[in-house]
Amino acid sequence: MKCSKNEQQSQNLYIDNNLFFECADLVLPWLSPPEIANISFTCKTLYRISKTLTHRRSLDASRSLEKLCIPFYNAIDAHPYAYFRYTPSQILNSSSTSPQRQSWGSIFDSAGRPSEQLGGHLSVSLMDESGESVHGCDCSSCEEVDDDGFGCPCVIYCEGLGIVSECGPICGCGVECGNRLTQRGVSVKLKIVRDRRKGWSLFADQLIQQGQFVCEYAGELLTTKEARRRQQIYDELASGGRFSSALLVVREHLPSQKACLRMNIDATTIGNVARFINHSCDGGNLSTVLVRSSGALLPRLCFFAAKDIKEGEELTFSYGEIRLSSKGLQCFCGTQCCFGTLPSETT
Numbered sequence: 001m002k003c004s005k006n007e008q009q010s011q012n013l014y015i016d017n018n019l020f021f022e023c024a025d026l027v028l029p030w031l032s033p034p035e036i037a038n039i040s041f042t043c044k045t046l047y048r049i050s051k052t053l054t055h056r057r058s059l060d061a062s063r064s065l066e067k068l069c070i071p072f073y074n075a076i077d078a079h080p081y082a083y084f085r086y087t088p089s090q091i092l093n094s095s096s097t098s099p100q101r102q103s104w105g106s107i108f109d110s111a112g113r114p115s116e117q118l119g120g121h122l123s124v125s126l127m128d129e130s131g132e133s134v135h136g137c138d139c140s141s142c143e144e145v146d147d148d149g150f151g152c153p154c155v156i157y158c159e160g161l162g163i164v165s166e167c168g169p170i171c172g173c174g175v176e177c178g179n180r181l182t183q184r185g186v187s188v189k190l191k192i193v194r195d196r197r198k199g200w201s202l203f204a205d206q207l208i209q210q211g212q213f214v215c216e217y218a219g220e221l222l223t224t225k226e227a228r229r230r231q232q233i234y235d236e237l238a239s240g241g242r243f244s245s246a247l248l249v250v251r252e253h254l255p256s257q258k259a260c261l262r263m264n265i266d267a268t269t270i271g272n273v274a275r276f277i278n279h280s281c282d283g284g285n286l287s288t289v290l291v292r293s294s295g296a297l298l299p300r301l302c303f304f305a306a307k308d309i310k311e312g313e314e315l316t317f318s319y320g321e322i323r324l325s326s327k328g329l330q331c332f333c334g335t336q337c338c339f340g341t342l343p344s345e346t347t
Ligand SMILES: C[S@@+](CC[C@H](N)C(=O)[O-])C[C@H]1O[C@@H](n2cnc3c(N)ncnc32)[C@H](O)[C@@H]1O
Pocket: 082, 197, 198, 199, 200, 201, 243, 244, 245, 246, 247, 274, 275, 276, 277, 278, 279, 280, 329, 330, 331, 332, 333, 342
């Protein structure tokens, strides 16, 4: 059957339009909010696609990298979401050559490169004294406990701290192993709500029971030199207002109280949902635990519920010791014991 010239033209237009939509759908998710705003002015179609994309970003901060969506709610101003690149687990300092962009479902591997598969752990090859490779557990089921009360050797449980060690990259068990609780990402419902004074804040969107795992503090692992360099920049930006950094220094102490491990985790531009947890002078409702996985190079900082947390309650923890410094930002935690100033880390 022959088409008329008009029919042919409208068919071509239809194909072009479809192609246009498909391309826009592929390209736009890689753009930053200012770039999207610019593009949306060019034509009605791009305006519509940009609006849909903005809405999609506001529905899930994790960009589909967590099992549950983590939506943004803002009744305060015109920002529908906070823009940052999402990583479900810690990654090495991404150098300036690393991509500054991220689309839906694309993640960074443990070395900060974009990857299609989950990055997981920065692992090491362990040797015993005779130079033999050390393997992790080889349990048929890591949750089973034998008659003497012994179970998987990877599990170390500390009174008051909960699980501090899990199966890891050198173990025979798979990712579904029950002793990898903190490695599977966020498994409780959370939401991110804009507060007039504290900025974005993380809230429970369901009842979270005392001891339940909430999330890891994921971000870029920095050398101390790099952490100091960035902190200086962040402090300057914060003094101008309207800037929130999320660089956390974690110190693990020996019983002698001398620091033996220091980790600098920066979630400011690449991080996960934990970057929205605000400070509370009373210690908040989350406790932090350094969780080790067999064969993993470094522990991971994990948040557990320190008490039962109600649906709709803000999740908070203490950022550290309060030092009275002129640099300190004003604290709005609203607790009775509020010191008035946020703890400022001397990186
Ligand atoms: C890790 S971020 C937390 C998320 C942050 N509110 C945001 O909008 O991205 C840390 C920053 O949040 C703000 N913040 C955290 N706790 C606060 C508090 N109790 N009072 C005032 N501001 C707070 C400060 O700007 C701080 O530098």
